[in-house]
Each structure stands twice: as structure tokens, then as C-alpha cells.
Amino acid sequence: MKNRSIKKVAVLGSGIMGSRIACHFANIGVEVLLLDIVPFELSEAEKAKGLTLEHPAVRNRIVNEAFANTLKASPSAVFTQSVASLVKLGNFTDDMKKIADCDWVLEAVVERLDIKKKVFEDVEKYRKKGTLITSNTSGIPMHLMIEGRSEDFQKYFCGTHFFNPPRYLKLLEIIPSQKTLPEVVDFLMWYGDLYLGKDTVLCKDTPAFIANRIGVYSMMSGMHSITKFGLTVDEVDALTGPVIGRAKSATFRTSDVVGLDTTINVSNNLYATLTHDESRDMFLLPEIVKELQNRKWLGDKTGQGFFKKVKTPEGKSEIFTLDLQTFEYKPQQKKVSFKALEATKEIENLKERIVKLINFDDKAGEFYRATFYDLFKYVTYRIPEIADELYRIDKAICAGFAWELGPFETWDLLGVKETLGKMEAAGQKPAQWVYDMLAGGNESFYKVENGIRKYYDIPSKSYKTIPGTEGFIILDNIRKTNKVWGNAGATIFDLGDGIAGLEFHSKMNTFGQEVLEGLNTAITKAETDFRGLVIGNEAPQFSAGANLATLFMYAGDQEWDEINMMIAYFQNSIMRARFSSIPVVTAPAGLALGGGCELNLHADHIQAHCELYIGLVEFGVGLIPAGAGTKEMTLRASDSYAKGDVELNRLQEYFMNIATAKVATSAEEARTMGYLRQSDEVTMNRTRLLADAKRKAIELAEAGYTQPAQRKDIKVLGQTALAAFYAGVNGMLYGNYISEHDAKIARKLAWVMAGGDLSAPTLVSEQYLLDLEREAFLSLTGEPKTLERIHSILFKGKPLRN
Incomplete structure (x- = not known):
């Protein structure tokens, strides 16, 4: 199956996920056909132009606008803008027949089973037998999606759940149905890893699969803890962000970005579905969330949620935080004060910091023990429900929610046996298999043998190598x-x-x-x-x-x-x-x-x-590159001249990249x-x-x-380049685009890249250019304004333009 090649992919649905998935396939050089529905009515702009519903621009308006918006999004969905040319746009009505030429059809329409099944009916009309067909769903069961489909469709159908944004988040959950061919699953696991750059995790067809099941549980735990520990929104986010190796957006900022309605829908669905889950009540919405739902304060999409951007009387934009007692917005706490955070702020090593935080004797430590012990218990009961192997849970949550350490990895840090006693005392007793593991003399969930990391395999009560990692180098x-x-x-x-x-x-x-x-x-x-x-x-x-x-x-x-x-x-x-x-x-x-x-x-x-x-x-701190960087870019420009590049153009391009710190x-x-x-x-x-x-x-x-051997054949352009660069710098200065100090630095850079004030193009050595860049760098370190820039970076953490 691995000899199957993917030359062209059809992505059905051009919403945020569909368009970004299309871009990521284009990033790796795959041709993409991106389709969406035909509009039901004309827009005002189309009416003004006298267009009809049959006009090609109208019929493709939804997909055209969605893809254009994706290309303008920040952070960018594409490696370079040029890859966008690999994506061809169309609509379901006119262009669905083109999927016959595709090697993989990926459905990414709205999360409604009836709509997905209607799309699959159309796909069956044109899809070639043996073509991969997958659904990007965050929770709809596979067995429901393949009802009524042909045998070939069912055999080659699988769930492929990308996390948003697909370019940056590493997780790709692979969810087969009982009818999916094993070789299809193997191929998707392999292709996702090697070509799409994902941590591919094999999931069972259970509600919310693995990452969302655990990640949403953890988010809801953080939200419930607000009342229990008397914490503020800012305090919870300070405790659940980078300090414990998690995303900067932590708990409540993540909810605002994703949309509180999404969190509410997932939680409600999980509560309704998971009647067997021993911790089901954690998915019940806290009163604060119900209140926000009633007020329709759903986060960024409605302009306010747990946070709100507010204009100050001076006209500056500031982020205010919701006061959960009064439901009014107040200035963010600039500094959250906990003894645990103060005591660990100098600890660079994440693992050492986490151990100290969880064991610290203050309110933050209590919060960590309550939430971590609850999470540890929860994941033990999810095996074998959502995964047969514990490493899949850690891998999914780390890749999908950008955690640096999974629950089992964190528990290992604290000591499994030692923590177990503390969990029992806190009323958080884990599943029986943990006790069996310890009784068998196995004291950790992971261990390293001969440079290979192994996980504890519950059925065999032994340690096994994590599949697919044999060839990796893990320091x-x-x-x-x-x-x-x-x-x-x-x-x-x-x-x-x-x-x-x-x-x-x-x-x-x-x-x-x-x-x-x-x-x-x-x-x-x-x-x-x-x-x-x-x-x-x-x-x-x-x-x-x-x-x-x-x-x-x-x-x-x-x-x-x-x-x-x-x-x-x-x-x-x-x-x-x-x-x-x-x-x-x-x-x-x-x-x-x-x-x-x-x-x-x-x-x-x-x-x-x-x-x-x-x-x-280096320009940003008032210097030029002097670790051979300026020399090397001058050398590379010289080499390009021999290939037919216009001499000054390529040198100027490299000069501008350095001068703008691009x-x-x-x-x-x-x-x-x-x-x-x-x-x-x-x-x-x-x-x-x-x-x-x-x-x-x-x-x-x-x-x-x-x-x-060191090069002595570097062509520098001397006065020709110097005059052009100086003229450009002067123009920028007189137009007030740069400061006097910017101009001074730029002239120093120009001097080095031109090779000095040479009357004609000359061949020079690498050492010649190294000496020039060192002299320029040294002279700039004596400039007070350069020292002001360095001071700002070192002591304020932000660049200064002076």
C-alpha cells in the first residue's frame, strides 16, 4: 500500500479547515482541487454588476472568497505564496466529476452528519474505485458516515482529523471504521508522518476520539476550578500556560480563540453521549459558561468572551478580563501573584519546574494537585476505551493541544508510586491496571533501554518499543x-x-x-x-x-x-x-x-x-552581521552573477534582507x-x-x-554598488522612513557588501570581507544609539527604533 502515490487531492469544503488543509497539501507540492457549494442567492455586489446565478464568478464565489481569506490569514497557511497556484477552485455542482482524477478525496464540510452523507452520495457517482476517501471530523462516528455506502467506499474510507491550523499543529488522528482496510490505515499513518509532517495517532471510533476527549476534559476542569479555588480568569491562564509546558493561550484564551460555542457544543455532546464515563459530570457546563452563553459572549467571534479588547480614553487598545463576580471587564492582571510561581521563575528546566509546582504548599500547588491528580485518574480509565496503549494518549494531547508533556509522562516525573498515595488521599483513585503494574515491579509508564524509549503495555504487563520510533534520534x-x-x-x-x-x-x-x-x-x-x-x-x-x-x-x-x-x-x-x-x-x-x-x-x-x-x-540592535554572515551573503551574490543574475539586483536583494532584519x-x-x-x-x-x-x-x-579551501574569487562591485546603496539609504532617510542611526548602520553594511570604495569590480578573499564586517561591527558598538537598542532588548525584551 505504501507504493500508492498521492499526486492530486480533492478537498470538499472550503471553510477554515478545508482551505487550510488544501494549503498544507500544496505546501508539500501536491495538486489540490478545492470545491464548495454554489451560492443560493446573489450578493449585493453581484446584483450591482448585473450578474446572474449562472455566472462562473458567482458559482465559485464561496470557494474563491474562502481561499482568498485563507491566503491573507496570519499566521500564514502556506510556506510561500507561490504554492497557492497548485490549488484549483471549483464547486460541487459543476466540478465534482473532476474528483475522478484524484488519488485522495478529503471531505471537510460542516460538522453535520446529514450534510456529510449528502456529499458522500455525490462522491460515489464520480470517485474511482480504490481511491482514498476520508472525513475531517472532530467527533462524528465513522460507522454512521458509511451507512448506505458501497463496499468499495467503506473499505477505503477513514477519518483523518487535522487540528487547526493544520500547517502548525502536529496532530493527525486516524480513525478507521470496522470496514476500513488495514492497509489503508497503515498508508495514512505512514503518509501523514513522512509527507505531511504530522504525529499520526491511531484512534478508536469513540466520542471526540483521543485529543479532544482529554483536552476538553482538562479545559473543563480548569473552568470548574475557578469557583472551587476562588481564582480569577487571569490566574487560571497564568497557571495553565507555558509555566507547565502548555500553549500560551492556556485555558480561557484558548476558549475565546476557538469560540466558546465550540467548547459548549463539544462538552454538551460528550455529556449526552458518555453515559458510562465515571467522570461525566466534568463535562457539565459551569454556571459562568452558561451565563456567557446566555449573553452571547462567545469569544473572539463575538468581540468578547472571557476577554475583550477595549479602547482607552487615549485611543490605545488594551485587553480587559472578565470579572466573574460582576461580569464586568477590568484591566488584565499584569502580574499574577503566587508563591509557587515566584519560587520557580528561575527554573529553566520544565520537568524540574513542574515537580516543584505540583508539590508547592500554596493555593497554586493545591490547584495543580487537584487538576493533575484528576487528569491522571481520568486517563487511566480511558484505556482501553479510547486507546489500547497509553503512549497514544500522551502523543495525541501533546500534538493536538501543544502540551510539552502528556499526563502519563508528567505522572512519571512525580513518581508513579509516590503520587498514587497522594491521589488516593485526595479521592482520585485510578484504574486497577495501575496497581497491577506496580505490583508486577514496574514503577514507571515509560523507560529507556539501550537508547530506545519504551512504554508499559498493559495486556502483556511488559515494556514495548513505541512503534515507528526505531529510526528516530531522541537526545x-x-x-x-x-x-x-x-x-x-x-x-x-x-x-x-x-x-x-x-x-x-x-x-x-x-x-x-x-x-x-x-x-x-x-x-x-x-x-x-x-x-x-x-x-x-x-x-x-x-x-x-x-x-x-x-x-x-x-x-x-x-x-x-x-x-x-x-x-x-x-x-x-x-x-x-x-x-x-x-x-x-x-x-x-x-x-x-x-x-x-x-x-x-x-x-x-x-x-x-x-x-x-x-x-x-543584527540590524535591529544597531549592528551588522559579523559572524561571517555579511561576508557569506556577499559571496552568494557573487556566485549568482556567474549564473546570469543581474549583478546589482541580487546583491541589493540580500542587502535589503539584512537591512530590514527580514x-x-x-x-x-x-x-x-x-x-x-x-x-x-x-x-x-x-x-x-x-x-x-x-x-x-x-x-x-x-x-x-x-x-x-577558503575562497579568493568573490566578486565585489565597489563604487557601483556603494553609490546605489547610498542613494537608496538617503532617499529612505529624507522620506522619513528610517532614522539617522538606521542610515548610519545601512551605510556600514553597504560598505562591506560593496567591498569598500573600490573604483572597479574586483575579486577579493573571504578574509578580506571578514575583516571589513568586523571593523564595521566594532565601530557600531561604540555608538550610543546602538547601546540603547541593545539595552532595550536585554532589559525590556523589545526592539527600540531610535
Whole structure:
């Protein structure tokens, strides 16, 4: 079945989900046919134009408008705007016959069984036998959707529940019916993982499947706790957000974004359906939610819910929070005060922080114990109802609701046996299988053996490898066994097969002394003991760039020689990645800014995650890239001249990217900006990234890698480029688009990228450009306005334009 190829997909329904799913298929290069209904009546604008219901523009109005709105949405549903051309638009009446040419038909219409069944009737008329047919539903049972359908339809039908927004949320739930062929399920699990970049989770055909069943239960628990613990909306969101490794939108902000009516509908449906659920009453709506429902304050879609955007007398927009006693909106609590949060704010490690929070002796600790113990109990009773294996519950909730740790993983942190006693004392007794597990001498839900993570399998009462993870590289699994070297900012691992791995773990993975020491040590060790080096991590960000604190201190003390040596050391460290005797492969994901970008630019190969946000952003703190970044983009512009590019145009493009601190919003956009080369590759699934990077390092080593020599053939344009850049900068300055200091920085950047004041185009060396960028950087560190910008970033956390 895996030899089935997906060249063209039909998405039926162009609403928020349908259009975004269509965009995500287009992101991976698949052709998409996006269809929706024909309007029942003309709009006022159509009437004014004298159009009829038969006009093509009218017949496709719904799909055209929906797709146009999706392309304008932020965050973007597409990697680059160009992929939108892969999506062809049409309507059910005129174009349903075109699904005969599609390899997969995905229905994404409104969540009503009668409407879905009507669409499936039409699909049966045109769908080729053996074509995949799936429904994007958040809860309608599969067995009801296939009633009355042909045998072939039933065999190739499955639920494929994407989470919104499909580009960014990792979960794809696969829900077969009893009639679905096993090979169809296997294919969808495999394709979703490898091509769509999803954490594919096999679900049973039970109400709300896995993620929504557990996630909505947890949200409702948070809402019920408001009254129980006398908490405010702001307090609950502060306790249930990033501090415990969950989404920034936490509980009540999530409800406003999704729409309170959605939460209400799901909760009501679950309460009505789950007559057997021992914790069914948690899905009953709290009185505060009923009141909001009566007032039709349903969140963002109605302009107010638990939060409301309010205009102050000064005309500024501020977010106000609902006071649940008076039902009036008041200014948000800027700082939520709990001793537990104060005591843990300096703890960077999430696992250490969670353990301390849950065991803390204050109201926050009480709230955590009550909600976590209740959640722990709840998930134990869901096996085997919604999943046969406990890891599926953790995987679904983490991927669907952006939790960093699932319920069973969190319980492991606290100690299963120790926590069990506390749960019993709190009246939260779990299912019997937990007691059986402990009685059998098994003290955790997960354990690592020989670098492989295993889960406790309830029927066999033994540990089994999580299926599909055998080929993954998970650093946490090899942290104790494969560590080669480490300091406070970096760790070197043996990844096996002669490949070393370098992980950064400073704050935001910024480049300080320890990280640079780690980089140089890793290259030295790789050159003597290995055949390749992979640089990557499992943190949300690859690297936010250089640590500005040390620079700010030296500049404040006017230690110019120290700064010069620091820049030279940074340049030399980055250049070692290019000129080592072994291949260096980087595996960036998330932010790769400033120095993080420069390191990637000098790798032999970049194996990027599709969600890569990379750029040279030094301009924002009053500097230019001086870790070989300005040099490298000048070099890449020079190489493009030989391919026929108009010389000044490409250089100007790179100049503007740096001067505006532009950051790519995807790996594919990074390619268009010159930060990724055509030879660099993209991995869709974040969990596969390090393994893919290791595979590439082996490939380069086995191809007979040869250490490159420094380039001396870089064409710089001298006065030709300098005059053009200076003229542009002056125009921007006189038009009040930039400040005097912006202009000064831009002229310094222009000087480096032009190669200085040369009378004619000249070939120069990499070292020549490195010296120029270092001199420019050093001079800017002496500028008071640059120090003001650095101060604002360091101490206020926001950029300053001065």
C-alpha cells in the first residue's frame, strides 16, 4: 500500500479547515482541487454588476472568497505564496466529476452528519474505485458516515482529523471504521508522518476520539476550578500556560480563540453521549459558561468572551478580563501573584519546574494537585476505551493541544508510586491496571533501554518499543549513555555510525563562550574520532543568536580590544564549520537568528525543518552581521552573477534582507531569500529531523568528503554598488522612513557588501570581507544609539527604533 502515490487531492469544503488543509497539501507540492457549494442567492455586489446565478464568478464565489481569506490569514497557511497556484477552485455542482482524477478525496464540510452523507452520495457517482476517501471530523462516528455506502467506499474510507491550523499543529488522528482496510490505515499513518509532517495517532471510533476527549476534559476542569479555588480568569491562564509546558493561550484564551460555542457544543455532546464515563459530570457546563452563553459572549467571534479588547480614553487598545463576580471587564492582571510561581521563575528546566509546582504548599500547588491528580485518574480509565496503549494518549494531547508533556509522562516525573498515595488521599483513585503494574515491579509508564524509549503495555504487563520510533534520534534517550563531552552551554553525543552530534542548551540556545567552546570542541573531536558532525537539538528554537549581555558589558566599559577579539573568535568558530576536514550538517528548526543563521550558512548541508524562521537580524540592535554572515551573503551574490543574475539586483536583494532584519517564515521562503541553497533539504516531521541530518552526514562522508579551501574569487562591485546603496539609504532617510542611526548602520553594511570604495569590480578573499564586517561591527558598538537598542532588548525584551 505504501507504493500508492498521492499526486492530486480533492478537498470538499472550503471553510477554515478545508482551505487550510488544501494549503498544507500544496505546501508539500501536491495538486489540490478545492470545491464548495454554489451560492443560493446573489450578493449585493453581484446584483450591482448585473450578474446572474449562472455566472462562473458567482458559482465559485464561496470557494474563491474562502481561499482568498485563507491566503491573507496570519499566521500564514502556506510556506510561500507561490504554492497557492497548485490549488484549483471549483464547486460541487459543476466540478465534482473532476474528483475522478484524484488519488485522495478529503471531505471537510460542516460538522453535520446529514450534510456529510449528502456529499458522500455525490462522491460515489464520480470517485474511482480504490481511491482514498476520508472525513475531517472532530467527533462524528465513522460507522454512521458509511451507512448506505458501497463496499468499495467503506473499505477505503477513514477519518483523518487535522487540528487547526493544520500547517502548525502536529496532530493527525486516524480513525478507521470496522470496514476500513488495514492497509489503508497503515498508508495514512505512514503518509501523514513522512509527507505531511504530522504525529499520526491511531484512534478508536469513540466520542471526540483521543485529543479532544482529554483536552476538553482538562479545559473543563480548569473552568470548574475557578469557583472551587476562588481564582480569577487571569490566574487560571497564568497557571495553565507555558509555566507547565502548555500553549500560551492556556485555558480561557484558548476558549475565546476557538469560540466558546465550540467548547459548549463539544462538552454538551460528550455529556449526552458518555453515559458510562465515571467522570461525566466534568463535562457539565459551569454556571459562568452558561451565563456567557446566555449573553452571547462567545469569544473572539463575538468581540468578547472571557476577554475583550477595549479602547482607552487615549485611543490605545488594551485587553480587559472578565470579572466573574460582576461580569464586568477590568484591566488584565499584569502580574499574577503566587508563591509557587515566584519560587520557580528561575527554573529553566520544565520537568524540574513542574515537580516543584505540583508539590508547592500554596493555593497554586493545591490547584495543580487537584487538576493533575484528576487528569491522571481520568486517563487511566480511558484505556482501553479510547486507546489500547497509553503512549497514544500522551502523543495525541501533546500534538493536538501543544502540551510539552502528556499526563502519563508528567505522572512519571512525580513518581508513579509516590503520587498514587497522594491521589488516593485526595479521592482520585485510578484504574486497577495501575496497581497491577506496580505490583508486577514496574514503577514507571515509560523507560529507556539501550537508547530506545519504551512504554508499559498493559495486556502483556511488559515494556514495548513505541512503534515507528526505531529510526528516530531522541537526545533525551541517549543523554546518559552516549555523552562524549559537555559544559554548561553544549553537549557532544555519539550518534552512532561514526557521526557526532552537538546540542546547544543555553537560554534560547544563544551563542556565548560555552556554546562556542562546544562548537570548536565538537569539530576537533569529530575530525579525530568521527567521520561527520550534526548540529541540532530538540528545543523549540535552534538558536536566537549571539548572547548580547557580554558585548553590552564590554561596550559599556569601552573594552574595544576585548570586543575585537570576541568578534574574531566568533568568526573563526563559524568558519571552522565550513573548513573542517569532516562534513558538518546543521538541523535547524524554529528560530535561527543572527549567529544561529550564520552557523547554518557555513554548514556543508542544512537539513531544515519546514517550520524554520531564519534571518540575519543584527540590524535591529544597531549592528551588522559579523559572524561571517555579511561576508557569506556577499559571496552568494557573487556566485549568482556567474549564473546570469543581474549583478546589482541580487546583491541589493540580500542587502535589503539584512537591512530590514527580514526573517523567513518557512524553510521554503528561506530558500528564496538565499539562506538555504538548492542542495539543502527540508524535513516535514520535526521528530525525524536529527535522523535525517545524520543520514545526510553519512552520505557526504561516504561520497569522499574533501575539506574545502577558503575562497579568493568573490566578486565585489565597489563604487557601483556603494553609490546605489547610498542613494537608496538617503532617499529612505529624507522620506522619513528610517532614522539617522538606521542610515548610519545601512551605510556600514553597504560598505562591506560593496567591498569598500573600490573604483572597479574586483575579486577579493573571504578574509578580506571578514575583516571589513568586523571593523564595521566594532565601530557600531561604540555608538550610543546602538547601546540603547541593545539595552532595550536585554532589559525590556523589545526592539527600540531610535
